[in-house]
Amino acid sequence: MRGEKLVKSVILLASIIVLLVAAGMVLSLMTGSIPAFKQFGIRFIFSSDWIPTRGRESYGALPFIAGTLLTSLIALLLCFPLSFSVSVFLGEYFKDTKLAAILSSMVDLLAGIPSIVYGLWGFYVLRPVIVKLGLSSQGFGIFTSALILAVMIIPYASSLSNEVISMVPVTLKEAAYSLGATRREVIFTVVIPSASSGIIASYILALGRALGETMAVTMLIGNANIIPKGLFSMGNTMASVIANQFGEAEGLKLSSLIAIGLLLFLITGIVNYIGKAVMKRLG
Amino acid sequence: MKKLSLIITIASAAIILISCRTGNKPSGAGNKKVTITAAGATFPMPYYNQVFEMYTKKTGILVTYGGIGSGGGIRSLADKVVDFGATDAYLDDDKIKEMPADVIHIPTCLGAVVIAYNLPGVDGLKLTENLLEGIFMGKITKWNDPAIKDNNRELKLPDKDILVVHRSDGSGTTFIFSDYMSKISPLWKEKVGAGKSLDWPAGIGAKGNPGVAGTISQTKGAIGYIGSEYAFAQKIQIAKVRNSSGNYIAPSVESISAAAKGTIPDDTRAMITNTDDPEGYPISGFTWLILYKEQSYAGRSKAQATETLNLLNWIISPEAQEVTKNINYSPLPDKVVEKAKNILKSVTYKGEALMK
Numbered sequence: 001m002r003g004e005k006l007v008k009s010v011i012l013l014a015s016i017i018v019l020l021v022a023a024g025m026v027l028s029l030m031t032g033s034i035p036a037f038k039q040f041g042i043r044f045i046f047s048s049d050w051i052p053t054r055g056r057e058s059y060g061a062l063p064f065i066a067g068t069l070l071t072s073l074i075a076l077l078l079c080f081p082l083s084f085s086v087s088v089f090l091g092e093y094f095k096d097t098k099l100a101a102i103l104s105s106m107v108d109l110l111a112g113i114p115s116i117v118y119g120l121w122g123f124y125v126l127r128p129v130i131v132k133l134g135l136s137s138q139g140f141g142i143f144t145s146a147l148i149l150a151v152m153i154i155p156y157a158s159s160l161s162n163e164v165i166s167m168v169p170v171t172l173k174e175a176a177y178s179l180g181a182t183r184r185e186v187i188f189t190v191v192i193p194s195a196s197s198g199i200i201a202s203y204i205l206a207l208g209r210a211l212g213e214t215m216a217v218t219m220l221i222g223n224a225n226i227i228p229k230g231l232f233s234m235g236n237t238m239a240s241v242i243a244n245q246f247g248e249a250e251g252l253k254l255s256s257l258i259a260i261g262l263l264l265f266l267i268t269g270i271v272n273y274i275g276k277a278v279m280k281r282l283g
Numbered sequence: 284m285k286k287l288s289l290i291i292t293i294a295s296a297a298i299i300l301i302s303c304r305t306g307n308k309p310s311g312a313g314n315k316k317v318t319i320t321a322a323g324a325t326f327p328m329p330y331y332n333q334v335f336e337m338y339t340k341k342t343g344i345l346v347t348y349g350g351i352g353s354g355g356g357i358r359s360l361a362d363k364v365v366d367f368g369a370t371d372a373y374l375d376d377d378k379i380k381e382m383p384a385d386v387i388h389i390p391t392c393l394g395a396v397v398i399a400y401n402l403p404g405v406d407g408l409k410l411t412e413n414l415l416e417g418i419f420m421g422k423i424t425k426w427n428d429p430a431i432k433d434n435n436r437e438l439k440l441p442d443k444d445i446l447v448v449h450r451s452d453g454s455g456t457t458f459i460f461s462d463y464m465s466k467i468s469p470l471w472k473e474k475v476g477a478g479k480s481l482d483w484p485a486g487i488g489a490k491g492n493p494g495v496a497g498t499i500s501q502t503k504g505a506i507g508y509i510g511s512e513y514a515f516a517q518k519i520q521i522a523k524v525r526n527s528s529g530n531y532i533a534p535s536v537e538s539i540s541a542a543a544k545g546t547i548p549d550d551t552r553a554m555i556t557n558t559d560d561p562e563g564y565p566i567s568g569f570t571w572l573i574l575y576k577e578q579s580y581a582g583r584s585k586a587q588a589t590e591t592l593n594l595l596n597w598i599i600s601p602e603a604q605e606v607t608k609n610i611n612y613s614p615l616p617d618k619v620v621e622k623a624k625n626i627l628k629s630v631t632y633k634g635e636a637l638m639k
Contacts, residue, residue: 052453053476123501138446138502140487223451223488234487236451244490248354248453248479 026265033259035252044259050225052253059256061263063227067235068264070142070228071217072210075149076203082150083158083206087199090158091165092187104162111155119219122148127220136232140222143231148220149210157206164198165191197278204275211268214239238264317590322349323356323369326455326510327570330392330612331369334603344590353455353479360386360573363581366591367574371455372479373552374573385576387630389623390551390569391598393613395511395539396460397566398522401499402426405438408522409531415524416468418506419447420475421485426504441504447486448498448507453479456492456510459568463556467565508566511539515611528561535564539613542567551622567613572598578632588632596638599623 036044036059047060086107094100126147127139135143168191176190192199214237222234223244238260246257321331328350335346348369351359356368361382369391379386398410410418411434417423423430427440450457458479465472475481489498492513499505500519511534514521523531532538542563547553557565572595578588597603604614615623628638 049482051482052480053478053482056476123497127501137444138487138505218451218490219494223490224483224486225488236488244451244488245453245480247352250354250358253480 029258029262029265033255033262035255036259039252040256044256045263048227057252059253061238061256061260063225064236064238064241064260065263065267066227067142067221068211068237068239068267070235071146071149071221071237072207074142074146074231075153075210076207078146078150079153079157079206080203083154084161084199086154086158087162087165088187088192091162092191093183095166104159107155107158110151111159115152115213115215118148118152119216122216122220140220141232141234142221142228145217145221145237148216149213152213152216153206153210156209157202160202160205161195161199164195164202167198168194197281201275201279204271204278208268208271208275211271212239212264214243218243238267316344317587318345318347319366319587319591319594320347320364321356321367321369321572322351322359322365323572324353324371324455324570325350326371326394326512327369327392327612329512329610330607333610334598334606337603337606338594338597342593344594346594352453354453357382357573360575366587367572367595369570369572371568371570372458373569373571375552384580386573387576387626388550388552388571388573389595389599389626390571390615390619392604392607392615393539393543393555393567393569395534395542395564395567395613396456396463396508397511397514397534398506398524399496399499399509399514399517399519400506400522401503401520402441402443403503405440406520408438408520409435409525410522411525412467415464416471418445419449419464419485420468420471421447443504446502446505447483448495448502448505449483449486449488450480450495451488451490454491455479455568455570456508457481459554459556460508460566462554462568463566466557512611524565526561526563526565527557527559530561532562532564534566536608536611536613538562538564539567540616543569543616543619547619547622549622550626551619569619574630576630577634578630578637585632588630589637592627592630592637596624596627 040047040059044059045061045065047058048062049058049060050063051058086103090100090104090107094103122144127144130136130139130144172194173186173190176186181189217237218240221236221240223236223240224234225236225241226234228235242257242261242264246254249257328348331348335348339345349355349359353370353372356365356370357374357378359365360368363383373388374382374386398415400408402408414423414431414434417428417430424445426443426445432440458477461471461475461477461481464475465477475484486507487498489495489507492510495507496509496513496517496519499507499509500517506522509517509519514534521534523533526532541560542555542558542565544560544563545555545558547555551569551571553569555563555567555569558567574591574595578591579585599615599620604620607614628636630637
């Protein structure tokens with residue numbers, strides 16, 4: 001009995017520590033961002049100022065919120081056709097074949113590549129290609145970052161949707177076949193609709209991942225603290241501005257960076273919550 | 284439940300104990316062998332690493348230096364967790380007042396900010412104050428702009444977009460550059476100002492000197508500013524900049540040292556950008572070590588204070604200054620070394636001068 005109790009209390013303690021750490025992080029983000037919100041109020045979220053010059057200091061998060069949402073949403077759009085095809089390929093057409101096993105492990109490999117390596121590849125390989133194609137004169141910006149993000153989130157989007165697709169009951173599919181449906185018809189009218197919640201959830205989770213990505217984006221986005229004016233405009237994201245500027249930041253600027261961290265935390269939290277809610281409701 | 288609360292109490296007590304023990308490091312040296320701890324600017328780090336290693340070999344005293352940025356160096360000194368800090372931007376009077384006690388500055392070497400660009404076949408670009416303002420304010424956007432052409436008649440300038448590359452992180456390099464720009468351009472002073480990070484009117488940001496240098500060398504038509512210690516070690520095109528005497532000066536060990544030959548105050552807290560020396564490179568600057576004038580604080584021993592001072596005195600000696608040239612920094616002119624010595628003499632322990 002002693003042993004039972006001991007194990008139980010150790011496990012409880014460990015769980016409490018995790019809880020405390022999470023709560024402490026939220027708390028310190030909140031207390032750290034108080035000076036910024038006190039100074040700028042709600043305007044902090046809608047202002048596009050980023051003036052660190054002493055005496056004229058004024059900070060706003062809008063350029064970074066815009067950059068973050070824009071790159072992530074474009075990345076989601078770009079990643080969709082690829083990862084969707086991969087998941088149908090793996091979950092339906094070539095299910096349990098050798099080819100699928102190879103493809104699946106390659107996709108998993110993508111998830112394992114550190115983000116700095118994506119950044120390097122983007123900087124030295126992808127960026128020159130974009131310049132050669134004449135899409136932009138120097139290759140930095142929203143589009144290049146979104147492209148890299150798209151590749152990075154493919155494994156997150158495809159592995160979960162692949163799983164839901166392959167979980168669609170065989171009886172359901174066979175019923176459709178027996179009514180004379182072709183394979184394509186089965187996939188698009190039976191499999192995908194019945195797996196839709198899981199597929200949607202997997203893309204929302206992938207979006208959550210794209211929102212917080214830092215290193216690869218910071219190397220490619222151009223780090224200009226402006227609201228992006230177009231697909232090939234330069235910009236900056238919330239994660240990237242924090243990573244870049246926290247080192248020498250102090251006072252109001254530090255508080256503003258922490259406030260951006262809090263906002264990023266809220267945005268990814270909401271996105272992840274929606275993802276889980278969709279999965280629960282439809283799954 | 285009782286047991287649980289006991290476990291929590293023990294665990295938190297242990298955590299508190301551990302955090303207390305690591306809290307105040309340099310004070311505990313006592314009579315044992317002295318170790319000196321310092322932290323701060325990354326710009327002079329290669330120089331410090333080299334001379335501190337030499338010093339350890341020479342005297343057996345271990346010196347550790349953490350390159351955590353100028354801001355971090357000032358914070359560490361304010362928190363009294365280091366023997367001295369290092370910074371590329373001197374503390375102005377307001378900042379010194381914010382510190383727990385009076386702080387003094389010891390200059391250690393000179394560096395510069397060079398204007399690097401990437402235009403294959405176009406070497407020896409000459410830039411005036413107006414051109415720098417136009418390019419970095421985003422007003423001149425093409426390399427074959429008449430304003431650049433007029434000043435560089437012998438060069439074949441291409442019809443290419445100018446891409447301005449600046450630092451995305453806060454940096455002493457940016458501070459020196461923007462301080463210079465504020466001196467030569469009223470427009471820059473009004474719209475942008477001087478600081479470690481800026482509200483940039485044009486261009487893209489890259490992280491660190493390596494990031495800026497990498498972006499420039501990878502992008503034809505790019506121009507940006509890089510710390511001289513980093514730029515000199517790279518194969519990168521460097522522009523000549525016109526100084527206040529009207530001479531076009533290429534950054535070099537000599538021209539950077541020359542920039543410090545003008546008049547500077549006794550406490551050495553001065554920016555030497557836009558120097559009045561005719562041979563001086565105009566975008567040069569000191570880097571400083573900072574320490575408390577009264578060395579008896581946070582339980583420091585007299586031995587600790589003496590050794591700290593001995594180290595600083597050695598860094599400005601000819602033996603250590605000679606090292607600067609090997610690694611692309613510039614030595615302090617004699618006049619400045621003299622001033623630094625006088626400052627060291629003002630350091631006290633319990634009110635008594637430590638050096639005579």
